[in-house]
Amino acid sequence: MLPDEPRPTADRSPEAGLPGCYRHPQTPTGVSCTRCERPICPHCMVAASVGFQCPECVGDGHAGARRATTRFGGALAADGGLVTRVLIGINVVVWVLAAYVLTPRLGQTWILLSTGSDLLGGPSGIADGPHQWYRLLTATFLHLEWWHVGMNMLVLFWLGPALEQALGRLRFLALYLVAGLGGSIFAFLVAGHEMKSLGASGAIFGLIGATIVMQLRDKGPLGPAMAFLVFNLIVTFSRPGIDWRAHIGGLLLGSLTAAGLMYAPRERRGLVQALTVVGALAVEAGMLLAGMALYGA
CATH class of the missing domain: 3.30.40 (Herpes Virus-1)
Structure with a gap:
């Protein structure tokens, strides 16, 4: 024209x-x-x-x-700490309800409890079957003492936003829940014959492990994160009444899940990350079934 x-x-x-x-x-x-x-x-x-x-x-x-994403493929959000604050809010609300409002019913219903079939009154709790397995998750949001919820939420407030900004909201939430469940299930596998446990410490140790993995991935300084992990492990094994099994389980599952999320190749990132979460859940399901074979009816 x-x-x-x-x-x-x-x-x-x-x-x-x-x-x-x-x-x-x-x-x-x-x-x-x-x-x-x-x-x-x-x-x-x-x-x-x-x-x-x-x-x-x-x-x-x-x-x-091309859609903007976080460093590890998550959807970019203006508020990088929203999920962290929501998790803190849920934990605090549950603590208030369990410690002051629905005492002691909520604590008895949500605690990670298991009695093996070889003990009088067993099996009960987790060992009693799938209708009690909800405790594996609810126990990770249950605290009865102010110092317990305070310390866990302080670490979550400290570590959560950086991981959430790097992973994105959905991946960060998946990491937190997988680590929390991993701590509960590992504790049941090791001591399901007779145990009581509660708290978000398994998930928190998972975030500590994920922070170390992120520093390795970014070639950042490892000293502060490693020192914090060592300090918490010393406290875990030196004070009575602390469920070291939940801490170790959360640390292992959280670190492995974080490695899969953060080291996934860019060209197949979504697939590898999805398989990582599914694989972690499959490992946890295997541990749960092994524990049921040991302690269930």
Whole structure:
């Protein structure tokens, strides 16, 4: 089409002798979209790097643009600590209910409890069968002492946002839950003949392990994270009444899951990360079934 030929898609304004905007035919304009060359008026034009574009071309360009993601493939969010704060809020609310409102019923119902079939009154709790397996998850949100929930939530507040920003909300939540369940199930596998346990420490140790994995992946300083892990392991094994099994289980499952999420190759990242979470859950299911074979009816 020659420059002075009339464009078939636009109406001419008799007053101005210029083509009308393709969206507002009665508005004359001398500006055309740099992509499709349709006439656009000042109300429709969108500034581009060179010239102006119409709204449709701008929308098509955005649709073809690559979606921004976090370092490890998660959806980018303006608030990188939302899931961390929600988890802290749930733990605190459950603590208030268990310690001051629904005492002692909520604690008795949600605690990680198991008595093997070889003991009087067994099997009970987790060893009693699938209808009690909910305790594996509920116990990770249950605290009865202020210092217990306070210390766990302080570490979650400290480590959670950095991991959540790097992984994205969904992957971070999956990591937290897998680590928490891993701690509960490992504790049942090791001591399911007679045990009581509660607290988010398994999930928290999983986040400590994930932080170390992230530092290794980014070639960052390992000293502070390793020192924090060693300190917590010393406390775990030196004070009575602490369930070291839940801590170790959460640390192992959290670290392995984080490694799969963070070292997944970019070209197959989504598939590898999904298989990592499914694989971790499969390992936990295997441990649970092994514990049931040892302690169940």
